[in-house]
Amino acid sequence: MRYQTIPRTDLNVSKICLGTMTWGEQNTEAEGYAQMDLAVDRGVNFFDTAELYPSPVKPRTQGDTEIFIGNWLQKTGKRKDLVLASKIAGDRPFAQHIRPQLGFSKANLEEALDLSLKRLQVDHLDLYQLHWPSRQTNFFGQRDYKHDKTDEWEDNFLEVLTDLDSIIKSGRVRYFGLSNETPWGMMRYLHLSETHDLPRCVSIQNPYSLLNRTFEVGLSEMSIREEVTLLPYSPLGAGMLSGKYHLKTDEPGNRLNKYKHVKRYSSEQSWEATRRYLEIAQANDLTLTQMALAFVNDQPFITSNIIGATNLQQLAENIDSIDIQLSEEVIKAINEVHAQIPNPAP
Template sequence: MKYTTLPNTNIKVSKICLGTMTWGNQNTEAEGHQQMDYALEQGINFFDTAEMYPVPAEPKTQGRTSKIIGTWFHKTGNRDKIILASKIIGRSSDYTKHIRSTGLNPESITEAIEKELKRLQTDYIDLYQIHWPERLTNTFGIRDYKHDPSDEWQDNFNEVLRALEEQIKAGKIRHIGISNEKAWGTMRYLEESKNNGLPRMSTIQNAYSLLNRTFEGDLAEVSLRENIGLLAYSPMAFGVLSGKYIKGTATDDSRLKLFPRFARYSSEQSTEAAKRYLKIAEDNNMSLAQMSLAFVNQQPFVTSNIIGATKMEQLKENIDSINVTLSEEVLAQINEVHKVIPNPAP
C-alpha cells in the first residue's frame, strides 16, 4: 500500500480509501466485516462513511452502514488502526428529509455527531465532512451553474466553521472537510478560516473518474495551491468502468440494475467513452477497472481514492490497482479519448 498525509495534519492515510455505502443494503453486516478485515490486511487504514448511508437513502436503512463499522470496531478492537471519515448532510431534500428538516447549524451539527458516534461505537471521528453545499449549485450530474435568485440560503460558512470548532475542542472530531463542493464554496471556507482563525478544511470529496474529470478545472488549481486534497469518489463510475455493462456480464444485483435511477454514467457518450477506454486497457494488458483506478491514484491533487465493492473479488482487484503505474504512452491514449469525449458524465 502507498500512503499520503491528510493536508495540514500529521495523519498518514492509505492512498486507497475503503468506501462503505453499500453496507446495510447491497451488503450484509458479515460482508462489511469481511471487507474491513481484508482491507486492513492489505494496508488500508482509511474508511469513509456518512450518516445517510447506505445508498439509496431510505428511512428504514439510514445509519446501518455506520452501525456495521461500529460492530466491527467492537468485535475487533481495531478502532486505533483506522482513520475514520464521516459526513453530515447539508440542506435536506426529499431524498434526505427523514434525517432532519433543518439545515446546517450548531444544533444540527451537534445532534448529527452525537448520533454518528453512537452508531460507530467510538468517541471521535478523524475527518468530519459537509456532505454537500446548502446553497443551490450544480452538483450530482448537473453540468453548468445556473443562478437561482429565489434561493433562500443564507451565507453560513462562518457559523458552520465555529460549530465544527466547538466539536473539535470537545474532542468529538479531529479534522474537517467538504464534499460535492465547487471552487467558490471551497474558497469561501478557506477565506473564513484564514481571516477568523477558524479550523481549516483539509479535504474535498468530489466525484472524479475517467468519465468525469471536471475537478481538473478550477478545483485542481485550488487543491494544489491551497493544499486541500481530493478524496475521489465514484472512480469506477458506478461500475461502468469495470466494463461489465459494456460486455453484458453485469449480474442482477449490480448497482445500475438494482437502482436504474443512478444513471449519471449511463449516457450514450459515457458508454462510448468507456468502450474506448476498455480498448486501451485491453491493448495494454490491463483490466479497465485497474486502469481507471490507477489513473485516479496518479493524480497530484488526489489524497486518497475511495473504492467500493459489493463482492470480494471486486474489492481485491480494486485494491491491487495501487500496484499499477500507467505509462506516459497509456496516459496519452487516455487523454486522446478525453479530447474527443470530454467529461461525458458531469
C-alpha cells in the same frame, strides 16, 4: 500499500480508502465485516462513511452503515489502527427524513455528530465532512453552475466554522472537510478560516473518474495550491468503468442494472467513452478497473482514492490497482478520449 499524509494534518492514510455506502443495501452486515477484514489485511487504514448511508437512501436503513462499522470496530478492537471519516448530510431533498431542518446549524452539527459517534461506538472522528452544500448547487448531472434565484440560503459559513471550531476543541473531531463543494464554496471557507483564525478544511470529497474529470476545472488548482486534498468517490463510475457492462459479465444485482435512476454513467456518451477506454486497457494488458483506478490514484491533487465494492473479488482487484503504474502512452491515449468525449457523467 502506499501511504500519504493528508496535507496540514498528521493523518497518514493509505492511498486506497474503503468506501462503505453499499453496506445495508447491497451488502449485509456480515459482508461489510468481510470487506473490512480484507481491506485491513491488505494495508488499508482509512474508512469513509456518512450518516446518510447506505445508498440508495431510505428512511428505514439510514444509519445502518455506521452501525455495521461500529459493531465491527467493537468486535475487532481496530479503532486505534484506523483513520475514520464520516459526514453530516447537507440540505438535499433525498435527506429530508434525517431531521426536520437540514443544513449545518450548530444544533444540526451537534445532533448529527453525536448520533454518528453513537452508531460508530467511538469517541471521536478523524475527519468530519459537510456532505453537500446547503446552497442549491452542484447537483448530479449538472455540468455548469445555474443560479437559483429562489434559493433562500443565507451565507452562514462563518457560523459553521465557529461551530466546527467548538466541536474540534471538544475532542470529538480532529479535522473537517467538504464534500460535493464548488470552487466558490471552498474559497469562502478558506478565506474565513484565515481571516478569523478558525479551523481550515483539509479535504474535499467530490466525484472524480475517467467519466467525470470536472474537478480539474478550477478545483484541482485550488486543491494543489491551497493544500486541500481531493478524496475522490465513484472512481469507477458506479461500476461502468469495470467494463462488465460492455463485456456482458454484469448481473441483475449490479448497481446500474438495479438502480435505473443512476443515468449519467449509463448515458450514450458514457457508454461510448467507456468502450474506448476499455480498448486502451485491453491493448495494454490491463483490466479497465486497474486502468481507471490507477489513473485516479496518481493524480497530484489526490491523497486517497475512495473505492467501493459489493464482493471480495471486486475489492481485491480495486486494492490491487495500487501496484499499477500507467505508461505515458496509456495516459496520452486516455487524454485523447477525454478530449473527444469530455466529462460525459458530471
